[in-house]
Amino acid sequence: MDVPIWMWLAVLGVILAMLAVDLFAHRRAHVIGVREAATWSAVWVALGVGFGAVVWAAYGAERGQQYLAGYLIEKSLAVDNVFVWAIIFTYFAVPRELQHRVLFLGVLGALVFRGVFIAAGSVLIASFSWILYLFAALLLVTGYRMLAQRDEHIDPQRSRVLRLFRRHVPMTDAFHGQWLLVRSGGVLLATPLLAVLVLIEVTDIVFAVDSIPAIFAVTDEPFLVFTANAFAILGLRAMYFLLADLVHRFVYLKLGLALVLIWVGIKMALKVDVLYIPTTISLAVIATILTVAVVASLRATRGTTRRAVESPGEPPFRVASEAETAALEPTWRRHGRVRARG
Template sequence: MDVPLWAWGAVLAVIVGMLAVDLLAHRKAHVVSVREAAAWSAVWVALGLAFGGVVWAVWGAGAGGEYFSGYLIEKSLAVDNVFVFALIFSAFAVPPAFQHRVLFYGVLGALVMRAAFIAGGVALLDRFHWVLYVFGAFLVLTGIKMLRQHDQHPDPTRSRTFRLVRRVLPTTDEYAGQRFWVRQGTRWVATPLFVVLVLVEVTDVVFAVDSIPAILAVTQEPFLVFTSNAFAILGLRAMYFLLADLMHRFVYLKVGLAAILVLVGVKMLLLDVVKVPTALSLGLISLFLVTAVVASLVRTRGTAPTDDPDQTQPDGVEERTPV
């Protein structure tokens, strides 16, 4: 797949432009309503699908299918991110009006880190073909562990990351609006909002360890890996405000995500033996995700966050919360 330099520049310009629009639209702290989140989610999804259409038209159905497969994998795993973010915000009692600012800079950092992860992963596969099998085995084991894992409700305030931040940085227990740092006397101290931002960034690194190998299982073209990741991540903030209050409904989400990880892991392990058609992969990923969501909504119909039928933590929340 021949991708000219100007195409990379155009994609980066679109991403930066959309981030700027989003920042301007939310420059004042306010609580993001479900209606606003739904509108922004529609914008981000439409942008991601439109770019996929461009890839399909310019580079063919094969490249388009690989892009959409990667996009769908990242989008489905992003739902799991939403639940962990909700746990972090709840644990630190982050005012709803300040949550968008944390997620904005969290996504900005995630794009940079994902680019580094992708570059490293592609370079490893180019130089050491056997790493392919390591990634595949890792995804299969991760999927099995996710499937077998009992529901847990980890406390972000007891994570190693939180303890390290409190030990290394001077912090305050009081919020100061949307500020990450405040001056106290002669020194600068971090506010709880900065601590939350660090936890969000670390969480994304943990999730990237799963999502990047998963996307590399469907395509090893750097342009497709990066763009499918980027356009899926761009809608993460809006997705959070849209789904955070519904996380108790997705009781079978972990089962669907586990099936997706096992599927792409097996595909990666068999890549040199059996070439699984991209269309088949895309179809199965869609089937697993839709089945998990529909089954969850049917199972929890009429329930509220405080009366979940199993009285347990939602399946979407697991112990991949900040390490």
């Protein structure tokens, strides 16, 4: 697949432009409702699927199906991210009006890290074909663990990342609006919002270890791997606000995701030296598994209304009063510094 440099630049330009539009539309902290989240979700899905149509028209049905299969895998695995984010935000009691900014920055970091992982994976596959067996084994093990632990969830209170962060980084005990850093008494301090951002970034890196090998099972074209990842990730913020209060309804989704990982792991192991399974079949199998999982979940929880994730106890941080936050501003001005707003 010969992708000219101008196409890479054009895709990156579209991504940056959409991020700028999204940031401008949410420049003021506010609670994002279901209707706004649904609108933005539709926009991002239309962009992702529309790009697949462009690939299909420019490079043929096989490449188009590879992109769509990769996009579907990444989009479905991203739903698991949504569940984890809901738990993290609930544990920290992050005000809803601040959540979009954290996710915006988290997505920026995710794009960078996944770009690095994709580049490394492409080099490894090109240099060592046997690495595909390692990726396949990783997917099979991850799928099995997801099956065995499908009723377990992340516990932020036991997070090593959070403990290390709080041990080595001076922090305030309260949220100060959208600020990630504040200066008090001449000392630069992190706010809990920065701790939340770090934890979300680390969890995405962990998820990427599973999702990047999964997409290499359906295509080894770096351009398709990156674009499928990028367009799937870009819609994550809107998806979170759309689905966060419906987490309890997707009771069989983790089972479906586990089966998808096992399927693509088997496909990857076979395609090295044994059997190449056509992309059309892979796409159909993935779509069928996910559709059955979602439909079965919604039927099993029929009649259940929206419900926020419940907090396991008292949140570790509080929201600072306007007076407390305002008291920090003269310190910043006195030192001639620009306030960090995240």
